[in-house]
Amino acid sequence: MADQITKRSENYSQWYSDLVMKADLAEQSQVRGCMVIKPYGYAIWEKMQRILDDMFKQTGVQNAYFPLFIPKSFFSREAEHVAGFAKECAVVTHHRLMNDPDGKGVVVDPSAKLEEELIVRPTSETIIWSTYKNWITSWRDLPILCNQWANVVRWEMRTRLFLRTAEFLWQEGHTAHATAEEAMQEARTMVDVYAKFARETMALPVIEGHKSPNERFAGALDTLTIEAMMQDGKALQAGTSHFLGQNFAKSFDVQYTDKEGKSQYVWATSWGVSTRLMGALVMAHGDDNGLVLPPALAPIQVVMVPIYRKPEEMEAILSKMEEIKKGLEAQGHSVKIDNRDTLRPGFKFAEWELKGVPVRLAIGPRDLENGTVEVHRRDTLTKETMSLEGIGEHIAHLLDDIQKNIYQKAFDFRQSNVEKCDSWDEFKEKITQGKFLLCHWDGTAETEQKIKDETKATIRCIPIDSFVCEEEGKDIYSGKPSKQRVVFAIAY
């Protein structure tokens, strides 16, 4: 299994190459782990954005945008939040460059030192709450449901493409509510949105649940999460939704006057998903031939490869393909005709497989004569020759089927790697084999920490979906009484 994990990890980096690359920054630069998202990768991100955005709006959320720079003092206000973020941030200290007096190039103008440093946002709670203070005075102003699509920077010590880059793209929702119940409901609503998006759009089975106190977001009273299993059996936190209580309202003095005329602090949530989802997509579905994209997110859903020897054949085939393409596009599918005449078909087949295009159509002189087409599906790597008649309908069904099948495959994989575990010896063995283990936990941070120290495994979540398992038992490590099982796994 260890070998398998290594092999998978190597594959992951190959699978990424069409989507993302490490930024090629200056040699002496200390900026590590910045990424360039390539056009093909960004197209997937755009699709994710569009679908998520629609889902957000259906819950009443609106988009807004807040500044990239946050005054340092804002971070001093929320003590817990600071403890979680203060260390690994990019700090702006100057605002001007000047020509280097000793020669070529430019240097920082020392006279342009900022009175107060600016922090490049690692997340926007602080600046948004300092803004909300001016938006909220009455119960009539609530709730405020804002989301922003933005980039954030965290000066991570170790980075990994998509999973942990220094700069990444995300959306962060920040809401303000009159009551704790309403805020908790909002946090729950949004994690449900994420779970639905993961399952239905990304074809990614996830476990929904609460984070243990140790794993909570800095400054949150409760953190809800969706956890996915990658093909090496490791867990990936794919999205989080936080109930922030009144912590930020109190730190930034955000109060409203309720119906009785009394001042009340507002209740807050924040929730986000990032370009890490791209990593999840790749690591959950890819195979030895490259990416496998669910049709709902594939920038190109159908690619057509013509096969010909003579120019006349090419012309006839391409015009037939245009015809088919129009039909498919009318049904809302994205279609590409690969008409590059410098490459051989076999090369193109391999290339589009690497890119994960769900369906490939090949038409050659033989097909042209018979009125047929070769249909190849990426998920199963199988192909069949079929009549051109009714091809549109067939493709529509096929894309649908591929979407479902990719989910099912990931689902089955996960199911076969999740199990209940009640023996500590068994736990130690299985956890390193890439299993999710459902175990009893006594609810203490100490036990969780000890388990982490000994095995690297963490509590991924306390499930709230179909994995919820409330029953009496004994803690896997301490043997103390427990009321429910939680999900343990080794995480990215």
Place this chain on the structure above:
RNA sequence: CUGGAUGUGGCGCAGUUGGUAGCGCACCUGGUUAGGGACCAGGAGGUCGAAGGUUCAAGUCCUUUCAUCCAGACCA
């Protein structure tokens, strides 16, 4: 910051006991090819991570330094 490994054309690598850099892929040109990653011929591209030292001579030996990768600490 701690431990281990590695830096040689765009990518992946070789380079013996020191003798003045080579291979595969990719790239460019021409031709033949085309139903699963084509073939032949020709061509271009490197101050060997950087600085210093030893030597008649350094990719190779010594010192320093920088960077990258893996394992920790941090995290979406």
